[in-house]
Amino acid sequence: MIWEVFRQERPGEYHAHCGNVHAPDRELARQFAAIQHGRRKPTNSLWVVPRDEIGEIDAEDVAFGGTTDKSYRWATTYSTAGADASEVAESEDDQADAEQRRGES
Amino acid sequence: MNLETVRARAGPRAFSPADDLPEEYREAATRMIEFHANSEIMGAYLERPFIRQAPSIDRKLAYSAKVQDEIGHGQLLYRAAESLGVKSREEMLEDLANGDGKFLNCFHYPMESWVETPMIAFFVDGAAMRRQATLRRTSWEPYAHAMDKVCFEEGFHVKHGEDILRELMTGSRKERRLTQEAFETWWPRIIQFFGPTDDRSTHHDFAVSVGLKQRSNDELRNAFLDQYIPKARNYGLEIPDEPRIREREDGTYEVEEGDLDWDEFFTVAKNEYEPGREQIRGRRTAQEAVQWVREAIERDGAAGSHAPRAAD
Secondary structure, three states: OEEEEEEEOOOOOOOEEEEEEEOOOHHHHHHHHHHHHOOOOOOOEEEEEEHHHOOOOOOOOOOOOOOOOOHHHOHHHOOOOOOOOHHHHHHHHHHHHHHHHHHHO | OOHHHHHHHOOOOOEOOOOOOOHHHHHHHHHHHHHHHHHHHHHHHHHOHHHHHOOOHHHHHHHHHHHHHHHHHHHHHHHHHHOOOOOOHHHHHHHHHHOOOOOOHHHHOOOOOHHHHHHHHHHHHHHHHHHHHHHOOOOEHHHHHHHHHHHHHHHHHHHHHHHHHHHHHOOOHHHHHHHHHHHHHHHHHHHHOOOOOHHHOOOHHHHHHOOOOOOOHHHHHHHHHHHHHHHHHHOOOOOOOOOOEEEOOOOOEEEOHHHOOHHHHHHHHOOOOHHHHHHHHHHHHHHHHOHHHHHHHHHHHHOOOOOOOOOO
16 A cells, blocks of 8 residues: 655645655554655654545646636736835745746646 | 643744644634634625726726635635634634624725725735734744735735726826725724734733734734835825824834724724624625525535536
8 A cells, every 4th residue: 555755844834745655554654654754854744645545636637727818816917116015025926936937837 | 732831832833733732822823813714704705896896807807816815815714723623614604604703894894986995905905914924924833824825825916906006096186086085084994904002902912922923913003004104105195194193213104093993993893883794794695695506516516526627
């Protein structure tokens, strides 16, 4: 049985997928995950999940983000006057970054 | 974990559902996040009629996207609140419908005209974002994670709201006059967004001591004024004489708290302000009207049925 492993490096961060392990049950999956994925890189917590329990939907099934022009959804579309609040500027930068990377794929 | 340990360990994203947390922490966090979630929902209902009233197709698309986002933020926050184990999502939504759920003062006031929309979409959202940016460092990890996504999306809302204000304030003389009038009506409520001054705030000290809140009401209100007074003036809005606002020597601002109507604020906060009760009833009626949709979705889900589609 295959268990997918998600590692969180520090408290408060997101658990990100980092690999998988073979194990007959949850207890051994946790131990194997700790050994295989929790030793070398900084680790605060691991999640182990039976692969069969994971639902997947990919870019062949669906056009993520849709197929229509949604530029009205981005802060970058609106040109306003004067310096923006730092958190608004940060949000706009993150959106510009996401928009660009979506365009690349 | 006892309260002393919580205080000692309190820091950004310090506590997760894996931790055994004392009742006091879980209740305070639930109250705070439930209030936030309710506010997202009630704000969306306040703005929803303006999807229909938007003056152009571009505005209609953007406004509809924004309202959809706010409902999504509500859902994220109910999840973050539910993970504290005090109240279920159903209980919180039920309380909101029956008038027990509390939410932001600004969303108790009716909004009747398009010129009012930037008062919410720019100033209230701008105020909310000031606060939400600091909550990315809250001690309840699921709340902080929700704030990551909310802040990512919210920049568009604020910029779009500002764009509406820019358009109105560069429009006809009548548009400028009506926008100024709307601003004068909303300005005191917007300042009260941040709640009463620190020494009258009921829950502030506890929330800070366990890391739920990062900044005080006063600090946030002043940070808002510093950023948004220049913005308002930039578009030709005149700041009303009351409440009096003092400019410090370093160019930052402070409001004379006594000039604001705190009796009305606390009436609003208790859901006893009649126009606010109308907002609550309006949402409940809308919920009942679309009950058949929820039932259809549940029936459909139970049957197994079709492949899911990503939200378009």
